[in-house]
Amino acid sequence: MTPGQLALASGNHTAVTQFILLGFSNYPDLQxxxxxxxxxxxxxxxxxxxxxxxxxxxxxxxxxPMYFFLSVLSFLDICYSSVVTPKLLVSLLASDKSISFAGCVVQLTFFVVHVTAESFLLASMALDRFMAICRPLHYGSVMTKRTCLQLVAASYAFGGANSAIQTGNVFTLPFCGPNQVTHYFCDIPPLLRLACANTATAEMVLYIFSALVTLLPAAIILTSYSFVLVAIGRMSSAARREKALSTCASHFLAIAIFYGTVVFTYVQPHGSTSDTNGQVVSVFYTIVIPMLNPFIYSLRNKEVKDALQRKLQAHILPC
Incomplete structure (x- = not known):
């Protein structure tokens, strides 16, 4: 039984008004x-x-379009990292590691919105590369400014829908006793373990919708890049192949890191990983990956490096 179910069985029905984010409290000397x-x-x-x-x-x-999507990706990275990291920084130094019930709801809501939106945005970026490399004659007429905005809006729409489902899935459950979250932010798996009810249905909802918002974009990405790699292989110019591989490689590296950690955390049987492993993996996709993306795209992309060089020359060496 989970701590929440044990509390219910023992007759402890005190409503939870706040949660304690234990986070990395097991390492007091490293705070x-x-x-x-x-x-x-x-x-x-x-x-x-x-x-x-x-x-x-x-x-x-x-x-x-490619760089428009990249700017939106940067915005999303700032957003979902900011939902989690400032609270973690405060908890590492403060003795009070609590977060109010309402604060926990808000944190989970915005986190799921932005992570889900990023998942679908990465799929949009893959479609953009497919059109640019496999359908170059139709690229300008298809990937218009309106289409790009619609894809970003759709990403946020999927994020909002998934957030509403996942947040409602968690917080419609009763919390009546244990309030120590074995994590550094309000994430779904550790919260479910505190619920004073049978969470089998909630765990199934988590698994199904996490799989949908992860594996559906991943399928779009893999399909798009399968066609892209075939098209690159057929290019007669070595320079064109190198340029196409350069832009695609940075995108694919960012995708591999993001989806690898998200799938490890959410799209697997409940309880199959320890709390420590879950926290370590979460650090990658909530804190480390948002930092890595600008470096991945700037170091692997010649156009970004050239643009950065022009800016530096204009402002540092104006003469």
Whole structure:
């Protein structure tokens, strides 16, 4: 039985008004070191992604669908990292590690919105590469500004729908006693373990919808890139092949890291990983990946590197 079910069986029906985020409290000697490390990573996340957005918006040569999607990806990375990391930083230094019930609901709601939106945005980016490489003659007429905005809006719509389902799935359950969340933010699996009810249905809902919002975009991505790789292989020009592989490789690396960690956390049988392993994996997709994306795209993309070089020359070496 879970702690919540044990509380219900013992007759403890006190309604939970706040949760205690245990997070990394098992390592009291490392709190300041972890604070410094996470603060550094979060600062690099915000600065790196803001820098990427500013570079794309101010450089006319980057005003294309691919870089529009990349700027939205940077925005999403800042958003869902900011939902989690500031609270973690406070908890690492403060003795009070609590979060109100309403605060927990809000944190989970916005986290699921932005993570789900990023999943579908990555699929949109794969479709963009498919059209650019496999259907170049139709690219301009299909990937218009309106189409790009619609794809971003659809990503957020899927995010909002999944968030409403997942958040409702958790917080319609009764919480009547245990309130210690074995995580550093309000995530679904550790919250379900505290519920004072049978969570079999809730776990099934989590598994099904997590699979849908993860595996459906992943299928679109894999299908798109299968056609892309075939098209690249048929290119006669080595320079064109190198340029196409450069832009696709950075995208595919970001996808592999993101989906690998999300699938490990949500799309597997409940309880098959320990709390420690779950926290370590969560650190990657909530804190580390948002920092890595700007570096992945800038280091692997010649156009981004050229745009950055132009900006640096214009502002640092104006003469």
């Amino acid at each position: 300041e070191l972890l604070f410094g490390a996470f603060l550094l990573v979060y600062s690099m996340t915000v600065l790196g992604n803001l820098g990427m957005m500013a570079l794309i918006f101010t450089d006319a040569r980057l005003h294309s």
